Amino acid sequence: MTTAAAVSPSLLSVHLRLVGMAVLWGASWPMGRVLAQTMPPLAAAACRFLFAGAILMLWLAKTGRLAALRDWGAKRWAGMVLAASFGVFGYATFFMSGLQHVPAGKGALVITLNPVITLLLAAWIFHERLNKRIGLGMAMAAVGAAIVITKGEPWHVLDGRVGIGEVLLLGCVGCWVAYTLIGRKVMAGVDALTTTAVTAAIGALMLLVLTLVVDGTAGVAGVMAAPRHAWLCMAGIVVGSTALAYAWYFDGVKALGAGAAAGYITLVPVFGVVFAALGLGEVIDASLLVGGTMAIAGTALMNLGRR
Structure with a gap:
């Protein structure tokens, strides 16, 4: 009883942080849409992670964890560079570029494919379990995402x-x-905060180099000339959707496993669609409603199957 009582509050706090992560990432879609429409996308992505990386590094220094980086070996640094290449550099580039062409609510629903593919690969690589309920949930989520992506014509x-x-x-x-x-x-x-700070800083440098190569100084000028509301969205993405949400997500991965933490991404499209409709006035059409409902129900079924 003593052990269970000690563990329970800790796990509850992990789950609550993952819900908070979903809220913040849901809000990042309409905010990202604003940035993609008002700033050069690569420069905006670089700016986002430069600010977020700086905040996280200051946080590391304040908590006394920055000095530990000196003891890291080449293998650990290589792993961080690899993680940053995908999770920061690659993701941010696709995110900002995609939101130039796709409404925020639709973009948020496409991400329901994340837990499907994550769980499949986690089962293969880390031997996380699958069953019939999980399989049915995967199929529903995949079909729902296809309906959203193709505007109701998944055969395309x-x-x-x-x-x-x-x-x-x-x-x-x-x-x-x-x-x-x-x-x-x-x-x-390595704790979640250190991982998030290091990958954000490395990814920011990669994005900055790409921005200077592709856009030159015009990209930086475009960011500086953005309107006030765009900078408010930038602040929201930097502090909430990047600094806090990334750290909370990695807390969940470490405590619950890759598949379980990714399951909370089920909530991201719900918040994303709601915030996009309320904040940007985006219309929720039939394909978005039907496909989104299937995708969200499917990922929820996957989570039930895990239990």
């Missing part, structure tokens, strides 16, 4: 008639799945 997935925005968002899915699974290996012996 087979003939390649999918827009560039949807393809870019599928790149987000691939990068995030890789980030989640790599993070589980990289985090052995």
